Amino acid sequence: MIARAAPPVLVLEDSDEDFDTALEAAGGARLANRVFRAKTGDACLALLRGEAVEQIHPGLVLLDLNTPGMDGRDALIAIRTEPALRHLPLVVLSTSANPRDVARCYASGANAYHVKPVRYLDHLLLLRAVFSYWLTHAALAQGPGLVS
Amino acid sequence: MTTEAITPAPLPWEGQPYSIKRHGTTITNCDAEPVQTPGCIQAHGALLVLRQADLTILQASENVDRWLGSPATALLGRSVASAIGEGAAARLRELVRGEPTENNPSYVLTLEARGDAPPLDVVAHVTGGALVVELEATGRGDVRPAPDYYAMVKGAVAGLQATRTVRDFCQTVSGEVRKLTGLDRVMVYRFHEDGHGEVVAESRRADLAPWLGFHYPAEDIPRPAREIFKQIWIRPVPDVGAGLAELVPLANPDTGEPLTMTHCTLRGPSIMYTEYLQNMGVRAALTMPIRRDGELWGLIACHHYSGPAAVPYEVRAACEFFAQVVSLQHGAVEDREQLGYRMQLEGIHQQLVASAVQERGLAALTEGKLTLLDAMDAGGAAVYHRKQWWRVGKTPSEPELAALGEWLHQRRELESTDHPVYATSTLSRDYPPAAAFADVASGLLAVALSPSHGSVLFWFRPETLQTVTWGGDPNEKPTVPGPHGPRLTPRRSFELFVESVQQRSLPWKPVEIAAADRLRLLLIELVIDQAERLDELNADLVRSNEDLDAFAYVASHDLKEPLRGIHKYAHQLLDDAASVNEEQRRKLEALMRLTLRMDSLLESLLHFSQVGRGTLDLGSVDLDEVLGEAVEMVEARRTERQTDVVVARPLPRILCDRIRVRDVFVNLLSNAMKYTDRPRRRVEIGYLAPDEAGDRGGAPPGTQGHAVYFVRDDGIGIKPRHVEQVFKIFRRLHGRDEYGGGAGAGLAIVKKHVERHGGRVWLDSTPGEGTTVFFTLEGDPS
Numbered sequence: 001m002i003a004r005a006a007p008p009v010l011v012l013e014d015s016d017e018d019f020d021t022a023l024e025a026a027g028g029a030r031l032a033n034r035v036f037r038a039k040t041g042d043a044c045l046a047l048l049r050g051e052a053v054e055q056i057h058p059g060l061v062l063l064d065l066n067t068p069g070m071d072g073r074d075a076l077i078a079i080r081t082e083p084a085l086r087h088l089p090l091v092v093l094s095t096s097a098n099p100r101d102v103a104r105c106y107a108s109g110a111n112a113y114h115v116k117p118v119r120y121l122d123h124l125l126l127l128r129a130v131f132s133y134w135l136t137h138a139a140l141a142q143g144p145g146l147v148s
Numbered sequence: 149m150t151t152e153a154i155t156p157a158p159l160p161w162e163g164q165p166y167s168i169k170r171h172g173t174t175i176t177n178c179d180a181e182p183v184q185t186p187g188c189i190q191a192h193g194a195l196l197v198l199r200q201a202d203l204t205i206l207q208a209s210e211n212v213d214r215w216l217g218s219p220a221t222a223l224l225g226r227s228v229a230s231a232i233g234e235g236a237a238a239r240l241r242e243l244v245r246g247e248p249t250e251n252n253p254s255y256v257l258t259l260e261a262r263g264d265a266p267p268l269d270v271v272a273h274v275t276g277g278a279l280v281v282e283l284e285a286t287g288r289g290d291v292r293p294a295p296d297y298y299a300m301v302k303g304a305v306a307g308l309q310a311t312r313t314v315r316d317f318c319q320t321v322s323g324e325v326r327k328l329t330g331l332d333r334v335m336v337y338r339f340h341e342d343g344h345g346e347v348v349a350e351s352r353r354a355d356l357a358p359w360l361g362f363h364y365p366a367e368d369i370p371r372p373a374r375e376i377f378k379q380i381w382i383r384p385v386p387d388v389g390a391g392l393a394e395l396v397p398l399a400n401p402d403t404g405e406p407l408t409m410t411h412c413t414l415r416g417p418s419i420m421y422t423e424y425l426q427n428m429g430v431r432a433a434l435t436m437p438i439r440r441d442g443e444l445w446g447l448i449a450c451h452h453y454s455g456p457a458a459v460p461y462e463v464r465a466a467c468e469f470f471a472q473v474v475s476l477q478h479g480a481v482e483d484r485e486q487l488g489y490r491m492q493l494e495g496i497h498q499q500l501v502a503s504a505v506q507e508r509g510l511a512a513l514t515e516g517k518l519t520l521l522d523a524m525d526a527g528g529a530a531v532y533h534r535k536q537w538w539r540v541g542k543t544p545s546e547p548e549l550a551a552l553g554e555w556l557h558q559r560r561e562l563e564s565t566d567h568p569v570y571a572t573s574t575l576s577r578d579y580p581p582a583a584a585f586a587d588v589a590s591g592l593l594a595v596a597l598s599p600s601h602g603s604v605l606f607w608f609r610p611e612t613l614q615t616v617t618w619g620g621d622p623n624e625k626p627t628v629p630g631p632h633g634p635r636l637t638p639r640r641s642f643e644l645f646v647e648s649v650q651q652r653s654l655p656w657k658p659v660e661i662a663a664a665d666r667l668r669l670l671l672i673e674l675v676i677d678q679a680e681r682l683d684e685l686n687a688d689l690v691r692s693n694e695d696l697d698a699f700a701y702v703a704s705h706d707l708k709e710p711l712r713g714i715h716k717y718a719h720q721l722l723d724d725a726a727s728v729n730e731e732q733r734r735k736l737e738a739l740m741r742l743t744l745r746m747d748s749l750l751e752s753l754l755h756f757s758q759v760g761r762g763t764l765d766l767g768s769v770d771l772d773e774v775l776g777e778a779v780e781m782v783e784a785r786r787t788e789r790q791t792d793v794v795v796a797r798p799l800p801r802i803l804c805d806r807i808r809v810r811d812v813f814v815n816l817l818s819n820a821m822k823y824t825d826r827p828r829r830r831v832e833i834g835y836l837a838p839d840e841a842g843d844r845g846g847a848p849p850g851t852q853g854h855a856v857y858f859v860r861d862d863g864i865g866i867k868p869r870h871v872e873q874v875f876k877i878f879r880r881l882h883g884r885d886e887y888g889g890g891a892g893a894g895l896a897i898v899k900k901h902v903e904r905h906g907g908r909v910w911l912d913s914t915p916g917e918g919t920t921v922f923f924t925l926e927g928d929p930s
Contacts, residue, residue: 017713066705095705095712097751118712118747120719 006032007059009135012044012075013037014067018093018116018123022062025127033059033135041070045078048085058088060134063110065094065101073104080109087141089134093127165398165406168416181418183372185406188392188416190385192456193284194268195393195414196223196231197400197407200244200279203228203237206400207407209414211393215265215283220396228281232259232270240272240281249274251411255461259283269461275408278400282414286460297466300328305473313488317481318349321438321448321474326351328466329434331450331457335359336438338446341655342366342573344612345446356453363612370420374444377437379410381468385417385433387456388425392416413464425451432457436471440479448474486659493663496523501670508681510671513605514540524660526607527588533603533675543608544585553604555579556594562604568596569665573609573655583651586611591653593661595668598675605668609653693761700757707750715743752893759900764805771799771857774806775833778813782821791821794832800855804925808901813859815894816921820861823919832860845912845922854907854924865915875899875909898923 009026013019019037026035036056038044044061046052061079065072072092079085092105092113102113114130117123134140159180167187189195194215197207205228208220216223216231223230229237239257247254253273261267266285273280304324311317318336326334333356336349343366350360377383393416399406409415425433432452438445448471459467496518504512510533513520519540520529528541532553537546544552556562561570573591575582582589591609718739722728728736772795779793813833820831835857836842844856866874875895895909898921902909906926913919 015709015713017716018709021716095708098700116708116712118708118715118744120712120716123712123716 006034006135007140008034008036008056009060009062009131010036010038010044010047010056010058011062012039012041012067012072013062013064014039015064018064021120021123022127025124026131028124028128031131031135040068041072041075041078044075045070048079048088049082059140060131061088061090062130063090063092065092065096065105073101073108076105076108076110089138089140091130091134093130167394167398168419169392169394181370181372181420182406183376183418184408184410184415186409186416186418187398187406188394189282189409189412189414190387190390190416191393192387192390192458193282193414195283195395195412196228196281197395198228198279198281199402200274200277203241203279205231206278206402207395207397209393210396215268215285217263217265224396232281232283236270240270240279243272244274244279249279251275253280253282253411253413255465256281271413271461273411275411276400276403276405278402278407280407280409280412282412284414284458286458297328297462301466301470301473304328304470305477308474308477311481312484314478314482314485315348317478319351322349322351325436325448325450325467325470328470329450329457329459329463331432331434331452332356332454333359333451335449335451336446337364337449339444342652345369348446353453368424369447370418373418373421376410377435377444377447378439378442381436381471382464383415383435384413384459384464385422385425386458388422388431388433390456429453431455434459434467436467437475438471438478439475440482445475445478486657489657490659490663493523493660494666497663497667497670501667501674504671504674510603510675511538514538520605520607524593524607524663526591526593527610528608530606530608531604532606533597541608542588542610543606544582544589548581548585549606551581552579552592552606553602555581556604557602562594562596567665568668569661570594571656571661571664573653574651576651586651589653590651591656593656593664595664597668597671603675605664605671607664609656611650612652612654696757696761700754708747711743711747711750715740718743752897756893756897756900759808759811759897759904764904765807766803766805768801769804769806769809770801771809771835774810775799775813778810778817781810781814782817790827791829791831793817794830796832796834799833799835799857802855802925804905805901808904809925812898812901812923815898816859819894819921820859820863820919822863824861824863826862830862832858834858834860843912843920845920846910847922848908848910851908851924854926856922856924858920858922860918860920862918865917865919866911866913867915868913871911871913874911895921 009031011019011022013022023035026033036047036058038047043052044063047054047056048058048061049055063072063076067075070078072094076090076092079088079090086109089111090109092110093116094101094113095116097115105113112130114126117126165187166182166185169188189209191211193209194212195207195209196205196212198204199206205223205226208223208231210220212223212231213219218231227237228240232240236257236259243249243254243256249272251273253271256270256272259268259270268283269286271282271284304320304327307320307324308317311320318338322334322336325331333350333352335347337345338348339345345364345366345368347359347362347364350358352358395407428451430451430453432455434450434452434457436448438448499518500513500516500520500523503516503518504510506512507516510531513531514529515538520526520531521541526541528539528543530540530543530549531538532549537549539546539549543549556570559570562568571593572578575590575592576586582592588610589608590611593607593609595605597603597605718736722733722736722740775795783791817831817833821829835855836844837855838853844851845858847856875898899909902923902925907924909921909923911919911921
């Protein structure tokens with residue numbers, strides 16, 4: 001098994017409670033990965049592009065769909081159409097079970113779509129499973145910046 | 149074979165002076181009859197033509213012997229004094245010198261009775277350079293004192309001024325003329341646009357049959373006769389049977405010309421006319437024109453049946469004067485009446501538009517208390533708007549109207565942007581298929597409301613033949629061949645009349661056409677307004693659909709997000725076991741349960757809001773497969789109890805929306821499994837083919853002939869008084885946490901799905917034994 005550096009996780013989430021749950025899930029999974037938060041789609045893209053204080057190269061991006069300003073749907077499209085970012089694993093976590101949302105997200109290039117459960121324990125378990133899968137089991141592509 | 153050029157037959161009197169007695173006329177040439185130079189006078193009087201300069205007798209009627217005692221030939225070339233005496237000749241000379249006698253017959257004097265001859269009125273006028281002297285026995289000298297004609301005419305004129313309508317006016321005219329003349333029947337006869345005439349007023353001896361309302365063909369009064377009534381104000385024929393006396397010689401020896409008798413009281417009448425009168429039993433006639441702007445509007449026609457009726461000069465003068473007053477006044481009355489009709493049209497049209505606006509539809513024009521027919525004098529009316537017809541009164545059938553409408557749209561008239569109006573009284577001439585419904589629609593007045601929508605208003609007028617009483621009974625009188633060929637008789641008159649009014653209606657008056665055009669303008673706003681309103685409604689609908697989407701989104705996301713937070717904090721407080729006592733624990737657990745319940749309510753609401761939307765995705769669907777999927781979905785959710793799902797026989801394959809029908813089964817199965825107290829449940833799913841016997845549990849109307857599907861359980865059942873409620877959204881019959889605590893949307897969702905398929909859903913239930921839910925779907929087993 002090849003040991004790899006623990007890449008950070010970027011979470012686009014405007015709800016403090018839900019972000020808290022994500023942090024708890026990451027802690028419960030004993031992940032060494034740092035967790036970054038963006039409350040808006042614009043902030044999310046700024047972090048990924050290095051337009052903010054710090055540029056991050058996350059191993060996983062979690063997207064909530066309904067965020068103020070640029071929402072998760074547009075952020076998803078923006079990431080998937082930007083050559084430097086399109087390799088990132090994008091997992092949608094949304095309250096919406098609307099089939100149109102589900103279909104649109106996959107069509108825009110989401111790697112997975114999950115409906116956030118209202119029940120706290122279910123929510124926590126779901127997030128742990130997502131982290132566990134993407135951060136420990138899935139093989140990730142290298143960003144173009146690293147190849148060059 | 150040879151081709152002959154058809155040339156008109158030469159007139160019998162061509163190249164020589166005309167004489168009624170010698171030549172006569174037939175109905176084929178009466179329009180060419182020289183009625184102003186008839187060569188003959190009525191034989192009840194005598195006539196002399198004098199040279200104006202020396203009063204020498206140039207011509208005399210052949211019967212002058214009877215009245216003056218000397219034969220015509222003996223008088224020719226002699227002074228008039230030898231015929232009427234020195235005194236009368238002197239008076240005549242005086243008159244010619246002093247009075248305007250040109251074409252203006254004036255009374256000269258009355259010759260006293262001589263021998264057998266009665267007293268004779270002498271009337272003279274100058275025409276064509278000759279002095280015409282007419283002598284007529286008018287009963288003067290009777291012991292009766294002459295009535296005061298001046299007072300009578302004054303009274304008659306006052307009567308006219310009091311009338312308001314043309315009909316009243318004409319009625320007054322007939323009454324006053326009868327008072328003036330004492331004749332048996334006085335009619336006001338009005339010419340219609342096509343030349344045919346109608347008796348519009350009548351005053352008659354009580355025992356005579358009424359002719360009021362009778363119509364007569366144009367041919368009854370030949371064109372030359374009409375022309376002459378533009379020049380004279382009175383036409384007496386006091387003795388229809390008196391016969392004719394020819395002038396000797398026929399032509400004036402000084403000029404070689406026949407005498408123009410236009411202004412002669414004694415002018416010989418056409419044989420056509422006297423035979424016509426005799427056929428009707430008329431012994432004396434008197435006619436006066438009613439003129440409007442120089443045109444002949446009608447006639448005042450007097451008939452006398454009991455014998456000849458002399459009309460003395462004073463009476464003639466009074467009648468002439470009265471006819472002139474009538475002509476001047478009647479235009480004013482007609483204008484007043486037209487204005488009244490116009491006001492009526494406008495008033496009712498405005499009321500119609502108001503109710504059309506109120507009821508938001510053109511149906512108000514034909515279906516309300518007032519209709520188009522209350523305004524316009526028409527037999528029927530129709531409205532075509534948005535591919536729909538509304539009809540009132542007598543109209544062609546809808547297919548006939550549709551074809552007519554299509555033809556009409558090809559017409560240039562309706563393309564006009566200012567006045568898209570088409571009006572005709574002879575529709576079948578322009579549009580031959582209209583012959584089929586000529587009885588109800590020989591006349592058509594149509595206005596286009598909106599060329600883009602093809603909206604049109606129609607008014608129909610029946611064939612005149614259907615509406616008038618014709619004058620002259622075709623069966624009563626035999627055809628009378630005259631000495632010069634066939635003559636106009638009542639029978640012939642009727643036949644001509646039928647020809648002239650076939651497939652022809654009364655014409656549309658300018659005031660009617662104008663009113664139709666104005667109604668169009670008023671309605672256009674409504675029609676356009678309606679189109680705009682529809683657009684607005686559509687926009688509203690789109691907006692409200694968008695609102696519903698937004699609402700569904702709020703329900704699913706924005707409301708759920710805080711719920712998740714509440715649930716989380718309650719959970720975390722509960723986890724902190726050390727600081728929580730039993731009471732607090734119970735409350736925190738209730739809080740968490742409530743958030744989950746709210747979540748389920750929101751989910752159901754969202755689901756329900758989506759059920760009614762979108763289009764049906766119809767396809768051939770194997771219901772067995774769909775049922776299998778539904779069972780799996782339901783069982784996956786609740787595994788705590790044992791359920792036997794029984795499907796007695798395979799379900800058919802039908803045309804339906806697969807996802808929606810699966811949702812129907814999911815909801816029904818879920819209910820069937822939920823509402824039970826038994827440890828082991830039994831749910832039966834089945835169907836009955838359209839003609840199959842079986843329990844349909846009180847199927848509602850509209851379900852016959854369709855397959856019925858059912859889901860039957862052995863659960864707790866529903867009390868009859870609750871049956872109505874269960875199909876309503878969020879209507880629960882049990883406590884929140886009983887029977888799995890459903891949201892109460894299941895049957896409401898089922899009902900919506902089923903109804904979108906055109907089906908019905910109902911149920912049959914016995915409390916304690918179970919419930920069967922039945923439903924139909926539009927698709928039958930294929």
